[in-house]
Amino acid sequence: MNTLIKNVSFQEWISSWNSGKITAPEHSTNYLDQLRTNAVNHIAALKFPSTRDEEWRFTDITPLKHAAFKQPSAATELTASDLTQYFIDESVIRIVFVDGQYMPGLSSTAAQHGVTIDSLSKLVATDISAVTQHLGQIAEYHNNAFVALNTAFMQEGVGIVISENIVVDAPIHVLFVATQQEVTACPRCLLVVGAGSRITLVEEYLALTDCAYTTNAVIEAQLADSANVNHIRLQRESREAFHIANTSVQIAHAASYQSISIALGAQISRFDQHISLADQHAQCSIDGLTLISDQQLADTHTWIDHIKPQATSRQLHKCIADGSAHAVFSGKIIVRPDAQQTDARQMNRNLLLSDKASIDTKPQLEIFADDVKCSHGATIGQLDADALFYLQSRGLNLASARNLLTYAFGAEVIDFIPVDSVKQQLADLILAKTRIH
Amino acid sequence: MIRADSSILLEVHDLHANVEDTEILKGLNLTVKRGEIHAIMGLNGSGKSTFAKVLAGHPAYRMTGGEILFNGMDITSLAPEERARAGLFLAFQYPVEIPGVANDQFLRLAYNTVQRQRGKEELDPLEFDDFVREKMKLLDMNPGFLDRSVNEGFSGGEKKRNEILQMALLEPMLAVLDETDSGLDIDALRIVAKGVNQLASQDNALILVTHYQRLLDYIEPDYVHVMEAGRIIKTSGKELALELEAHGYDWISGDKTRASGVQP
Known part of the structure; x- marks a missing residue:
C-alpha cells in the first residue's frame, strides 16, 4: 500500500484513479450539464476530509484515500432473475442501479397516474420543472467533496416525481447493487413529492459479491405542503466496501417525513442526513440503527434544521458495536431565531458488546429561539x-x-x-x- | 406428597456461598424427593433467595463449599442453561423485563431449546401457538400477553403468571419458586397457586421460598424449613408455618435443638 500522504486534495485522489481525470461535459446549456460542469470545476477547491476536520473527527477514512478506484466500466450484464431474491414483496415500482448507473431494463416503473420516474438526463431534457427546480439545490456540494463528486456524475441518476394529491400505497424500492471490484459508483436520486401526496420509499444498498468498491450516493428530496414520506434506508454493502452517502430533505408546510436508516454493512461507512424543516408545522422523525462488528466503522451524522415556527422533530438513534468495531453518531439540532415553538427531541442509545469496540457520540443542540421545547440525551451501556x-x-x-x-x-x-x-x-x-x- | 419409596431428586450438603466477599450461605443441608413440596421460610436476609439463585447457577453467587446433587449428578460446575435443561427451574422473584423480545418468541425459543436438548420434538410457530394457548388457560392468562414484550409493563401478578407459564412449558423436575406470592393480590395468588398445584406431580418436586404463610394456604407443603443466617435451623411439617405466622420467628431463633435440615 501507499505510504501515508498528507494533505491530499480531492482532485489528487480522483486523478489517482486508473482512468484519470473527470472531465466536464462539453459546451452545453443543458441544466444538468451546467450543474455537472460547476461541480467538476469546484472539486479542485475541495479537500479530502481528514480527522482534523471537526465533522470527520472520529472517522478516519485514510483507507479510502489509499484505495485504487476507478470509474465503473460498462455495466455488468444482469437480468431481473439475478435480483429477484432481493425484491420486496409489496413493491410494484422498482428502480435498480448497478454500480451507480440506473438500469431501466431491470427496473419496473410502469406508468401510474401522477408518478413520473426516469433518468435525470431525460427528465431534464424534457424540461420537467419539478426536476430543474430542485436538482442540485437541496444537496449542497460547495463544502462537501463527496457530494460534489456525485454531482459531477449525476447524469446516471434517477428522478422520482409525484404529482399533487397522489397516494402510492406500495413502497417504491430503489435498489443499489454493486457488482464490480474497485470502482467508485456515484448513484443519484431526486425525489419530488407534490402537495398532499403520500409515498413510502425503500432505499437499499447491497453487493452481489464480497468485493471492495466505493459507493458515493446522494439522495435529494423535496416534500411539498402536507406531503407525507416514509423513507427506509438499508445499508448492507459488502464488508469490504466503502460507503459514503448524503441525504438532504426539504420539508414544506405541514409536510411529514419519517426515516428509518439501518447500517449493517461496509468496511467504512459514513451517512450524512440533512433535514430542513423549512416551514411551519413541518414534521420529521429520523430514526437509525447501526449494527456492526469486527473491524467495521460506521458513522452517522445528522442535522435537523428548524427554520420556521411550530415544527416538530423526533430522533432515536441506536448503535451496537461488537468485536473491534467503531460506531460514531453526531446529531445536531439547530433551532433558528424564527423557529419559535419548536418541539425537538433526540435520543441516542448505544450498546457495547466487547471490550475492544468503541462508540463516539456527539448530540448537539444549537438554539437561537427562546420559546422552544428541546431535549436530547445519550447513553452507553452493556448487556x-x-x-x-x-x-x-x-x-x-x-x-x-x-x-x-x-x-x-x-x-x-x-x-x-x-x-x-x-x-x-x-x-x-x-x-x-x-x-x- | 411424601412417599417412602420415592427417589431423591435434590441433595444439598453443607452448602457455602458468597456474594462478592460476603458469606451468605453457611452450611445448608437439604434433601428433596420426587413428589414432595418443601417450603423454605425465614426473615429477610436469612439467605432464602440466595439459596434459590445458587441452585439455578447465578454467576454473581460463588459457591465456596459443599455440594449440590441434582438427580444424582453434581451440578456445581454446570452453567445455568445446563441446569435448566437438566430439569431445574427457578421462578424469579423479580422477573426481568426484556423490551423488544416478543413473549411468544421468547417462550418458543426457551421451549424448543430445552426440547432439543432433551431429544424431544420442537414446535414450529403455529404448533407452538396452539400449545402455549392451552397452557395459558391453566393460568387464566389473556393470549394478548403473547404479543407483548417479555414482562414489559406487566403487573406484578401478570409477571408471576408468566413465570408459572414458563414452568408449565419447560416441565421441570424441580421448580424453585422464589417469593412467588410477593406482590400478588388474593385473586392472583389463587390463580397462580391453582396453576402450580396442577403442575405438581409424583414425579417432580417443588421448593417454595416464601416470607409469609399465605401462599401455603393454597399450596400445601410436606415440609417447612426455617432459615437463619445461611442455614436451615428448623424443619417440621406444614403446621410449623402456622406457628411462625402466629408467633413470628423469634421463638425459633437461637433454638439449641437445631434441625440438621435433613428430614428424618
Whole structure:
C-alpha cells in the first residue's frame, strides 16, 4: 500500500484513479450539464476530509484515500432473475442501479397516474420543472467533496416525481447493487413529492459479491405542503466496501417525513442526513440503527434544521458495536431565531458488546429561539447481567442469550419500519447475524 | 406428597456461598424427593433467595463449599442453561423485563431449546401457538400477553403468571419458586397457586421460598424449613408455618435443638 500522504486534495485522489481525470461535459446549456460542469470545476477547491476536520473527527477514512478506484466500466450484464431474491414483496415500482448507473431494463416503473420516474438526463431534457427546480439545490456540494463528486456524475441518476394529491400505497424500492471490484459508483436520486401526496420509499444498498468498491450516493428530496414520506434506508454493502452517502430533505408546510436508516454493512461507512424543516408545522422523525462488528466503522451524522415556527422533530438513534468495531453518531439540532415553538427531541442509545469496540457520540443542540421545547440525551451501556441470567435459566446458552438481547436492543428501531416484509427480512437478518435463528 | 419409596431428586450438603466477599450461605443441608413440596421460610436476609439463585447457577453467587446433587449428578460446575435443561427451574422473584423480545418468541425459543436438548420434538410457530394457548388457560392468562414484550409493563401478578407459564412449558423436575406470592393480590395468588398445584406431580418436586404463610394456604407443603443466617435451623411439617405466622420467628431463633435440615 501507499505510504501515508498528507494533505491530499480531492482532485489528487480522483486523478489517482486508473482512468484519470473527470472531465466536464462539453459546451452545453443543458441544466444538468451546467450543474455537472460547476461541480467538476469546484472539486479542485475541495479537500479530502481528514480527522482534523471537526465533522470527520472520529472517522478516519485514510483507507479510502489509499484505495485504487476507478470509474465503473460498462455495466455488468444482469437480468431481473439475478435480483429477484432481493425484491420486496409489496413493491410494484422498482428502480435498480448497478454500480451507480440506473438500469431501466431491470427496473419496473410502469406508468401510474401522477408518478413520473426516469433518468435525470431525460427528465431534464424534457424540461420537467419539478426536476430543474430542485436538482442540485437541496444537496449542497460547495463544502462537501463527496457530494460534489456525485454531482459531477449525476447524469446516471434517477428522478422520482409525484404529482399533487397522489397516494402510492406500495413502497417504491430503489435498489443499489454493486457488482464490480474497485470502482467508485456515484448513484443519484431526486425525489419530488407534490402537495398532499403520500409515498413510502425503500432505499437499499447491497453487493452481489464480497468485493471492495466505493459507493458515493446522494439522495435529494423535496416534500411539498402536507406531503407525507416514509423513507427506509438499508445499508448492507459488502464488508469490504466503502460507503459514503448524503441525504438532504426539504420539508414544506405541514409536510411529514419519517426515516428509518439501518447500517449493517461496509468496511467504512459514513451517512450524512440533512433535514430542513423549512416551514411551519413541518414534521420529521429520523430514526437509525447501526449494527456492526469486527473491524467495521460506521458513522452517522445528522442535522435537523428548524427554520420556521411550530415544527416538530423526533430522533432515536441506536448503535451496537461488537468485536473491534467503531460506531460514531453526531446529531445536531439547530433551532433558528424564527423557529419559535419548536418541539425537538433526540435520543441516542448505544450498546457495547466487547471490550475492544468503541462508540463516539456527539448530540448537539444549537438554539437561537427562546420559546422552544428541546431535549436530547445519550447513553452507553452493556448487556444487562440479570436479563442474561434470566434467559440462561430458561435454557438458552450464553451466546444465544447475548444475541437475543442484542437483537431486542435494535428491534425497537426495526419495529418502526412500516413495510412488513422489510421488517421481517431485517429481523431475520439480524437474528441470523447474531446466530440464534 | 411424601412417599417412602420415592427417589431423591435434590441433595444439598453443607452448602457455602458468597456474594462478592460476603458469606451468605453457611452450611445448608437439604434433601428433596420426587413428589414432595418443601417450603423454605425465614426473615429477610436469612439467605432464602440466595439459596434459590445458587441452585439455578447465578454467576454473581460463588459457591465456596459443599455440594449440590441434582438427580444424582453434581451440578456445581454446570452453567445455568445446563441446569435448566437438566430439569431445574427457578421462578424469579423479580422477573426481568426484556423490551423488544416478543413473549411468544421468547417462550418458543426457551421451549424448543430445552426440547432439543432433551431429544424431544420442537414446535414450529403455529404448533407452538396452539400449545402455549392451552397452557395459558391453566393460568387464566389473556393470549394478548403473547404479543407483548417479555414482562414489559406487566403487573406484578401478570409477571408471576408468566413465570408459572414458563414452568408449565419447560416441565421441570424441580421448580424453585422464589417469593412467588410477593406482590400478588388474593385473586392472583389463587390463580397462580391453582396453576402450580396442577403442575405438581409424583414425579417432580417443588421448593417454595416464601416470607409469609399465605401462599401455603393454597399450596400445601410436606415440609417447612426455617432459615437463619445461611442455614436451615428448623424443619417440621406444614403446621410449623402456622406457628411462625402466629408467633413470628423469634421463638425459633437461637433454638439449641437445631434441625440438621435433613428430614428424618
